[in-house]
Amino acid sequence: MKWILACGLAILPTLNAEEAGGGDSEEQAQGFDVNGLIAAPVAALAKPSFLPEAGEPGLLVFSNSLEAQEHVRQGFALIHASWDFEAYRHFCAAVQADSQCLMAYCGMVLSLTNPQHEFHEQRARAYNRMLTLAEFKVDGEFYYPENERMYAVGVAELIANGVVNSVRVFRQLAKDYPNDIQAKLLATFLGRGGYNALGNPRLAQREAIATFRKLSEQLPQDPMVANFLVMVQAEAPYQAVDFKGELLPLAEQLIELSEGKVPSWYSLLGYIAMRSGEVEKSEAAYKKAIEGYVQWQERDGVGLADNEGRLRCELSLAALYLQQKNYKKADSLIAKVNAYQFPKEREYSNGALTQKWYGKLMPFKSMMEQGRYKEARKVLPAPLTTERRSMDPYSAIIVAYQLYCDAVELIEADDNKKARVAHGKLALMLAEMQSMQSQVANSYEFADFIRALSSLVTLHKELTALVSEGEGLASNWFKSAIESQQVGSRILPPDILYPVEFRYGRYLVKKGEKEEAKEVLGEALKRRPCYVKSRDLAESLGE
Known part of the structure; x- marks a missing residue:
């Protein structure tokens, strides 16, 4: 079968013939300059070290350069391990060793898949070069x-x-080349079906899990296969998977198979352990992940801008501490992350954006958890502007959190009349932010904005329940807020630190509905088993 290449997207139409290279003559191919594909932060580093413990894709790479072949295989293994920057470094090394290695360009594009990636120009060149070759x-x-x-x-x-x-393409590839395990892994993972509104796996999701289980039985010592079996279920709704009984042993096995040398897999273990309610295991895993990222950073001279894995783990660990009411440890770690400095020209790097959208907003969330509302408002970053028509997405999120804080403080003070006013202002703000989405769709910060906006919508529904005058109406809004909660990300700290069920349970306790509160708090502990306030409140109600 002759495949027609997908050229529907003109990613970088301004590339000249020399940059495109390779298509019609050997002279063009020789004229191609690979340096245009290598971002400055990577060009400043030495060639990356190999990490065989991340797995071996077993690819047959068409290249006369053994060095290029090895870097390509390592790059794909690291993509599967969710370490995209290090994967990109290996693909850069591969094209330097062989500028005509097609698989190196395929991997490079895949490692920079995020449409808003800081290195989007390099991805565009790699994409065009890939199609040309x-x-x-x-x-x-x-x-x-x-x-x-x-x-x-x-x-x-x-x-x-x-x-x-x-x-469709990867499935055909896996069918035509059954010995290409990577093609089967990619086809299965990309084709997974997710979970429905009730938290049950769809047919494609069940098939994906079954496929990965079968591959795991056939290749029990392959860390890449074990990784995909965990990843495909890691962000499932809490009622869909037995995290402690099924996923936690698999995540621990992944660490054993990789000899504990892949920090991103320690991060995955930390997340799975957290969702399993295993606080000590989660804390230890996140610390190991941080240690691995720090060692890599120091050994290779990588800057914090490209070590977002470290920042994400530090903030996830801080979130774990906050759920345990260990505020001193949490605040110390958050302060450490927020003290990191980034070059001005790297403000849209993954590291800088992680600090901005998750680190800088976490002191506010910590203060809110502690009930220190006036301090919470003060520790929010200052918005660049409060003028609605010219407001950037980050400022909009900050203003929304200010309004949310005002409403919560008034509710806690039993001033529902003023709380409803703040609640109404937040509703208007969220409506404006919804219309803002199309304006920021091509922004580096689009994904972070959408995630924060989704969380604020959930928080607003919870507020609606709290300011509602009718009890039946309040319960309906609480249930709506519960249903709209995002499933936790395996690589990012949670946006909302508590389960909404906890707030609903507390509301029911105040209303004297003890038995219903116990049931709701039980669901809170299933969703966030490490959140001790749910456990404490449930225990206070007795048997």
Whole structure:
């Protein structure tokens, strides 16, 4: 089968012929400059070290350079381990060793998949180069093997036309080349079906889990397979998976298979242990992940801007401490993260954005958890502007949190009349932010903005319940807020530190509905088993 490349998206139409290179003549291919694909922070570093413990994709890479082949295999293994920056470094090393290695360009594009990535220009060049090489012919015949051209098509479809078309290609690739385990892993993971509104796995999700389980039985010592089996279920609703009985042992096995040398897998273990209610294991895993990232950073001379894994783990650990009411440890760690300095020209790096959107907002969330509302408002970053028409997305989120804080403080003071006014202002603010989405769709901060906005919508529903005058109406709004909670991210700290069920349970206790409160608090502990306030309140109600 001859594959038609997905060229529907003109990613960088301004590239000149020399930059595109390789398509019609050897002279063009030789004229291509790989340096245009290598971002300055990577160009300043030495070649990356190899980490065989991350797994071996077993790819047959079409290249005369053994060095390029090894870097390509390592790069794909690191993509699967959710360590994209280090994967990108390996693909950069691969194209430097062989500028005509098609699989290196496929991997480079895949490692920079995020549309708002800081290195989007490098991704665009890699994308165009990938398409050019995949179409290259000698004497009328395609130069590159069919399977590599299919990889290029699959990656191009993912970038240009979305997951559905990409899955179709990777499924065909896995069928045509059954020994290519990576193709099967990608096809299965990208084609997973997720969970429905009731928290049950859809058919495609059940099939994906079954496929990964079968592969795990066939390849019990393959860390990549074990990783995919955990990842495909890690962000499931709490009622859909037995985190403690099923996923936690798998995550621990992944650490054993990788000899504890892959920090991103320690991060995954920390997240799974947290959702399992295993506080000590979660804390230890996050600390190991941080230690691994720090060692890598110091050994390779990588800056904090490109070590977002470290910041995310530090903030996730701080969130764990906050759930345990260990405020002193949490606040110390948060302050440490927020003291990090980033070069001005790297303000849109993953590290800087992690600090801005998660680190800088966490002191506010810590103060709110402690009931220190006046201090909470003061520790929020200052918005660049409060003028609604010219407000940037980050300022909008800050203003929304200010209004939320005002409403909560008034509710706690039993001043529902004024609380309803603050609640109404927040409703108007959220409506404006909803309309702001299209304006910031191409922003570096779009994904973080959408995540924060979704959390604020949940918090607003909870506020609506608290300011409602009718008890039946309040219960309906609480249930709506509970249903709208986001499932926790395996790589990011939680936006909302508590389960909404806890707030509903506390409301029911105040209303004297003890038995119903016990049931709701039981659900709170299932969703967030490490959140001790739910446990404490449930225990105070007795048997």
